[in-house]
């Protein structure tokens with residue numbers, strides 16, 4: 376499922392817009408056009424308030440973007456790969472390829488965002504002092520950047536503050552334990568915020584809800600990663616992979632699937648992996664055409680592969696992000712195994728049982 380639109384590349388990092396962002400943009404412009412200062416331009420006469428709030432909204436999201444770029448650049452410097460930056464409903468997200476487990480790196484990466492927002496706030500504050508016609512606009516940007524910095528410093532996942540807190544804990548205890556402790560504090564803060572929000576501000580209540588979910592998610596993801604720690608693809612992959620040739624007809628493929636009870640196959644031509652074909656691809660071919668259509672016409676050629684020495688946690692993360700259910704394992708150009716979601720679920724259940732002791 377694709378819910379983001381690719382915009383451009385900044386420092387080699389793809390910048391994406393989440394669909395929610397396109398809906399929220401006009402809403403923000405509308406809100407800021409009628410809010411009274413410092414949270415809007417409702418004091419200005421009619422076309423002017425819209426113009427100001429449009430410019431302000433665009434600059435607000437530019438500020439959020441700069442915040443995320445700051446995270447990304449520090450992460451890159453610390454050797455952590457950034458897959459993309461996505462602008463969405465509640466700000467931005469820079470998705471990192473891996474959580475930096477070195478507490479110092481995580482602390483630096485996490486604090487770079489709020490620090491940048493503080494600097495932007497300071498810059499806009501000075502600008503507002505010297506430019507009287509645009510004073511309103513700059514004061515607004517000062518306020519929102521300050522809010523952005525403070526909001527992100529709330530010590531709860533998924534905010535930067537939660538990560539900084541974990542880094543502080545992680546410098547004196549194992550990473551998993553540190554995550555648990557930080558997540559618990561985050562949940563506590565969320566509950567507190569929700570209570571407060573219920574009586575004073577419903578927005579706060581909604582945000583608290585997201586914080587609670589974020590804290591639980593982070594805890595779960597980290598627990599899973601550490602359960603898989605030390606395991607490689609080789610340890611859980613299914614060897615003796617059944618493969619198909621691209622010239623097989625869809626009908627023959629369907630018989631093979633039924634016989635072997637597999638839902639998908641790597642497609643091999645002259646010993647090389649050329650694609651993957653699944654039951655879903657078969658479903659798209661009308662019944663009366665299944666005798667004539669060949670596998671190479673329906674297979675997906677853009678195949679995600681794994682190396683047998685890849686850490687298991689990496690492929691689990693990639694599979695859950697892309698929704699891909701089976702990944703061929705390739706060594707020296709040859710398919711030597713396959714990892715499916717079922718393989719992973721099974722090993723997860725067994726590992727949980729074994730580590731319970």
Ligand SMILES: [Zn+2]
Nearest residue numbers: 488489527535
């Ligand atoms: Zn941030």
